[in-house]
Amino acid sequence: MSGFHKVGVFVDAENIKINGGYQLRYDVLRRFAARDGGALLRLNTYLAYDPERAEHDPEYARKARSYQQMVRDYGWKVIEKQVRRYTDEDGNVTTKANADLDMAVDAMLQAENLDTVLLVTGDGDFLQVVSALQNRGCRVELLAFRNVSRELQRRVDAYHNGFLVPDLLPVSYEPRNDWGQAGAVVRGVCIKWFPDKGYGFLRFMKRIDPNIWITDTREPGSPYESVFCHANELAEGIGPDQLLNRENIFEFYLRESDRDEGGFAASNVRQIHTTGRTSWT
Structure with missing residues (x-):
């Protein structure tokens, strides 16, 4: 515009x-x-x-x-x-x-x-x-x-x-957090989870961009990135029910992926927001 x-x-x-x-x-x-x-x-x-x-x-x-x-x-x-x-x-x-x-x-x-x-x-x-x-x-x-x-x-x-939204809220325990880079903390949602395999994928907004409506990370111009996540990285109490609810938000560290060159994997995944706290009025 x-x-x-x-x-x-x-x-x-x-x-x-x-x-x-x-x-x-x-x-x-x-x-x-x-x-x-x-x-x-x-x-x-x-x-x-x-x-x-x-x-x-x-x-x-x-x-x-x-x-x-x-x-x-x-x-x-x-x-x-x-x-x-x-x-x-x-x-x-x-x-x-x-x-x-x-x-x-x-x-x-x-x-x-x-x-x-x-x-x-x-x-x-x-x-x-x-x-x-x-x-x-x-x-x-x-x-x-x-x-x-x-x-x-x-x-x-x-x-x-x-x-x-990237950097809209600071990460209190990482004061020099470099959102979107390896070693940084980001917040995102789960887009796929395979309970029988014990892994899935999270998605986070890498940058503030006019194309935030392009949520498919495979599309050119999408400001989002998908992140591999193994069940071993989930905090206690996080299961398929929480992961498969798109409104639940997770905070996690990014690390370089061992599976995908140039990609990310999630570690220390914890839930910071649940739908149960959202009012209906």
Whole structure:
């Protein structure tokens, strides 16, 4: 697509933070949103800030402001949502920094000048927003991690699982991880498994690319790569039922294959996301 394809991104940061997207990399998210060569007209993220805590906790205030500045340095507009405290009749205090309304209104108003809207949230409260944006002629895509509304996934034009986007989330135990290279950690899904033979194949996205819809690794231009996996490399509790469910996501190391020159094999395979944590509303 040409640069005249106009894109807007709206990030429900608190929803993402508590549902698997902690330490989301805004530079990578920006790259992902622009993968088709579109012009990024709106980059909005809605971040919580607790002014009451900041008064008594200088370290929190410093870190929060530093984080906001880092996000701004990547070209994002930060919309600060102040944390509010609510006390119930039993004296229990809860905090909330809900950005749903602001994000929905902004997306609706700003969509007039957009061709594609990428919503980064798993909240089913955005169902009507998605339909309204589509009725205005926008293509609406969704990116999220855990606890994603099933109905929201069905309603959008495309759903992207954030765990699978290269480098979108850091690998905490491999701080210098070189995604897609031998020795690195990647995340992917199982595409084939042969229980009687004790092996199968995983697939991961090697690079952010306009052709992420070409999931067949045999096709020219596919940004995906298949990886041989032996049953001996699976963590305890991973069996055919988990492997054959395409929605389950696995994290694993890449090593050079002994069977296929230039290919990869998986080692230390563990499951990081299951369908059982995904909501249906």
